[in-house]
Amino acid sequence: MALDKSKLVEMYRMMLKIRRFEEKSSELWAQGFLPGLVHLYIGEEAVAVGACSNLRKDDYIVSTHRGHGHLIAKGGDMRRMMAELMAKRTGYNKGKGGSMHICDFDIGIVGATGIVGSGIPIAAGVGLSIQSRGTDQVCVSFFGDGASNTGAFHEGMNLAAAWKLPVIFVCENNLYAISVPASKSTSAKNVADRGVAYGIPGVVVDGMDVIAVYEVVGEAVKRARSGMGPTLVECKTYRFRGHHEGDPKRGLTYRTEEELKSWEARCPIKTFEARLIEQGVLAKAEVEEVERSVESEIAEAVKFAIESPPPDPSTALEDVFV
Amino acid sequence: MARELDCAEAVREALREEMLRDERVIILGEDIGRYGGSFGITKGLFEEFGEKRVRDTPISEAAIIGAAVGSAATGMRPVAEIMFSDFLGCAMDQIFNQLAKMRYMFGGKINLPVVVRASTGSRYPFAAGAAQHSQCVEAWFMHVPGLKVVTFSTPRDAKGLLKSSIRDGNPIMFFEHKVLYYARRVEKARQMWPELIGQVPEGDYTIPLGSADVKREGSDVTVVATMMMVHKSLNAANQLSKEGISVEVVDPRTLVPLDKQTILSSVKKTGRAVVVSEDVKTCGVTSEIASVIAEEGFDYLDAPVKRVASLDAPTPYSPVLEERILPQEADIVKAIKELVS
Numbered sequence: 001m002a003l004d005k006s007k008l009v010e011m012y013r014m015m016l017k018i019r020r021f022e023e024k025s026s027e028l029w030a031q032g033f034l035p036g037l038v039h040l041y042i043g044e045e046a047v048a049v050g051a052c053s054n055l056r057k058d059d060y061i062v063s064t065h066r067g068h069g070h071l072i073a074k075g076g077d078m079r080r081m082m083a084e085l086m087a088k089r090t091g092y093n094k095g096k097g098g099s100m101h102i103c104d105f106d107i108g109i110v111g112a113t114g115i116v117g118s119g120i121p122i123a124a125g126v127g128l129s130i131q132s133r134g135t136d137q138v139c140v141s142f143f144g145d146g147a148s149n150t151g152a153f154h155e156g157m158n159l160a161a162a163w164k165l166p167v168i169f170v171c172e173n174n175l176y177a178i179s180v181p182a183s184k185s186t187s188a189k190n191v192a193d194r195g196v197a198y199g200i201p202g203v204v205v206d207g208m209d210v211i212a213v214y215e216v217v218g219e220a221v222k223r224a225r226s227g228m229g230p231t232l233v234e235c236k237t238y239r240f241r242g243h244h245e246g247d248p249k250r251g252l253t254y255r256t257e258e259e260l261k262s263w264e265a266r267c268p269i270k271t272f273e274a275r276l277i278e279q280g281v282l283a284k285a286e287v288e289e290v291e292r293s294v295e296s297e298i299a300e301a302v303k304f305a306i307e308s309p310p311p312d313p314s315t316a317l318e319d320v321f322v
Numbered sequence: 323m324a325r326e327l328d329c330a331e332a333v334r335e336a337l338r339e340e341m342l343r344d345e346r347v348i349i350l351g352e353d354i355g356r357y358g359g360s361f362g363i364t365k366g367l368f369e370e371f372g373e374k375r376v377r378d379t380p381i382s383e384a385a386i387i388g389a390a391v392g393s394a395a396t397g398m399r400p401v402a403e404i405m406f407s408d409f410l411g412c413a414m415d416q417i418f419n420q421l422a423k424m425r426y427m428f429g430g431k432i433n434l435p436v437v438v439r440a441s442t443g444s445r446y447p448f449a450a451g452a453a454q455h456s457q458c459v460e461a462w463f464m465h466v467p468g469l470k471v472v473t474f475s476t477p478r479d480a481k482g483l484l485k486s487s488i489r490d491g492n493p494i495m496f497f498e499h500k501v502l503y504y505a506r507r508v509e510k511a512r513q514m515w516p517e518l519i520g521q522v523p524e525g526d527y528t529i530p531l532g533s534a535d536v537k538r539e540g541s542d543v544t545v546v547a548t549m550m551m552v553h554k555s556l557n558a559a560n561q562l563s564k565e566g567i568s569v570e571v572v573d574p575r576t577l578v579p580l581d582k583q584t585i586l587s588s589v590k591k592t593g594r595a596v597v598v599s600e601d602v603k604t605c606g607v608t609s610e611i612a613s614v615i616a617e618e619g620f621d622y623l624d625a626p627v628k629r630v631a632s633l634d635a636p637t638p639y640s641p642v643l644e645e646r647i648l649p650q651e652a653d654i655v656k657a658i659k660e661l662v663s
Contacts (some may be wrong), residue, residue: 094429105431125392155385319430322491
């Protein structure tokens with residue numbers, strides 16, 4: 001690990017922010033504070049944080065229905081996120097998007113889409129814009145294993161590869177598309193193997209290890225910035241919650257308890273924390289300090305959201321057109 | 323200075339002038355590079371602007387629209403060509419869930435200045451395209467809030483409306499009827515519909531979206547028609563004028579937003595309306611316009627609104643069958659006569 005302490009602590013803090021934000025979202029959903037569904041990122045934090053830690057503010061990402069983690073990792077404001085989940089006018093999307101579409105365009109998030117796979121061609125388009133404008137920005141396209149079986153995956157990946165666009169395709173393979181295991185949906189062992197079909201590198205990485213993700217995506221970002229085109233990175237990960245809050249028994253209707261436990265034992269935050277303590281990067285007291293500051297940020301976000309007014313009904317027809 | 327162009331030349335001129343005016347304008351689509359497009363619309367642009375701004379794409383309609391969406395969101399002004407409007411189905415998610423909705427669902431933060439150009443409609447009687455290369459699908463997109471839907475019937479309108487569309491800043495579905503491309507290359511087309519060729523100003527001018535145009539003034543009946551149906555309606559009007567029936571022909575040009583005012587003013591004057599469109603009748607362009615007239619202009623009407631549209635069947639290959647499906651001049655004449663008798 002050639003990373004300095006402040007970067008490592010920042011990565012740890014980001015993962016913890018996502019975890020605590022999602023736990024709070026789960027709680028608020030159960031209490032009826034959120035009018036819509038939420039798909040939580042718990043368990044997958046190392047992917048968003050490992051990937052986004054390579055990005056500049058002016059780089060782009062395209063997010064998904066399970067996008068809270070991406071937004072936080074790219075630098076999103078949890079107050080405006082929480083307000084959006086509660087459908088308030090101060091939310092990122094002014095109460096028009098909700099959990100699945102939550103995004104902040106000002107920090108380079110070109111949307112979060114609820115149609116599985118549809119962000120992949122859009123990410124190629126962002127790459128096209130970067131190439132046309134001649135900057136050294138990059139775009140990270142997040143999607144799941146389910147998305148890898150859509151036509152949009154093929155079309156977007158192929159176009160980006162053919163035109164050598166500066167896009168990093170990050171597949172968050174959490175092993176299930178809602179309830180159907182990836183092994184039943186494709187005969188390919190790894191999504192990353194499909195890189196061969198597009199003439200681009202395909203790399204498998206442990207999605208529970210934030211440093212591993214950081215390094216692999218870092219290489220891909222370097223490639224993209226230098227005009228060498230896209231990389232397909234497959235992060236093997238797992239969601240500790242169900243597909244969405246309300247998914248019966250946290251998805252244990254289609255997953256085994258043993259499997260869930262084995263992945264929970266590899267919790268990306270706990271393992272990273274242990275590593276940082278063991279290597280003397282973080283002291284126990286510092287961990288507690290990070291924990292406290294994250295908790296207070298989240299408490300503030302919840303307070304902000306609860307106190308925010310709902311949208312004015314007259315705004316329902318605004319923002320359809322420019 | 324104006325000179326005579328056909329619609330293909332007018333569309334090409336608008337593209338070229340907009341690319342010269344604004345370097346953010348790029349065009350992408352299948353076979354639009356050296357080949358010049360399946361209908362020759364982009365001929366010469368590849369040579370003039372190069373492969374960075376005139377992009378030949380794979381046969382990937384979803385990726386073409388996705389690339390337009392992503393690039394528009396981040397600073398470009400793409401014009402995507404879909405070879406036949408029938409192929410829009412391959413890109414439907416990108417159009418109606420992404421392009422149309424992103425601005426709204428992201429709280430107005432993203433602008434998507436995208437123009438999707440697509441050739442559309444039947445080539446009868448010049449070529450038989452059958453069921454998957456002949457449809458008019460404008461109505462699908464009228465049904466999706468967040469998209470503007472633009473059509474044209476004359477070369478002058480083609481150039482002015484395309485320029486407005488490229489500058490508009492919103493997602494635009496821009497439909498180009500294939501027979502409108504044929505005036506220069508097919509003599510019979512010019513003979514049948516002389517106004518397929520018309521005066522087009524040189525240089526810059528725009529025609530605002532949401533403004534209908536009265537293509538012929540009249541006092542007895544209002545015919546509201548788009549694209550090729552404008553030309554068929556003009557011929558019908560000529561024929562009926564010899565029988566003492568005065569027909570006003572209104573081309574809405576943009577279907578979204580629809581210039582209700584011009585349509586309703588015309589109906590107020592004539593008291594009768596026939597709505598003509600080449601798409602199929604059920605839930606089509608005519609359904610919407612006739613509803614607007616019934617809902618907002620009922621007091622002006624001396625007779626029920628009539629509709630002339632394609633019959634509810636896929637487009638057949640045989641010209642004999644296709645003629646039966648498509649609205650013909652005789653159908654328009656008949657509808658008008660039924661109203662004034």
